Amino acid sequence: MVLTLKSTKKFGRYRMHTQREAITVSSHGQIAADLVGNHEHRDLLRSKDNRRTFATIDLSEEEVTAITSSRMNPRHEHLNELLDPK
Numbered sequence: 001m002v003l004t005l006k007s008t009k010k011f012g013r014y015r016m017h018t019q020r021e022a023i024t025v026s027s028h029g030q031i032a033a034d035l036v037g038n039h040e041h042r043d044l045l046r047s048k049d050n051r052r053t054f055a056t057i058d059l060s061e062e063e064v065t066a067i068t069s070s071r072m073n074p075r076h077e078h079l080n081e082l083l084d085p086k
Contacts, residue, residue, distance in 0.1 A: 014023055018037040025033045036044070059067075072079075 014025075014035060017023055018035045018040075020037075022037075022040065023035040024031055025035060
């Protein structure tokens with residue numbers, strides 16, 4: 001749902017609506033914020049905390065070999081069409 005912010009008077013109603021779905025708020029034709037419920041926000045923070053990043057230079061030769069020799073599951077073959085230049 002996209003709402004155009006004309007007044008903050010309805011903020012309580014918008015806040016309650018976020019318990020059902022996220023709300024995108026625009027102001028002066030620009031997206032100003034995305035409002036989500038507390039439960040969804042906590043889930044986002046938890047998934048963010050579980051991400052792991054590393055520099056590829058830090059990979060061992062064994063990890064590089066495992067990555068370069070891996071193949072996509074054939075059931076995803078149709079996604080290759082998205083890579084073809086049009």
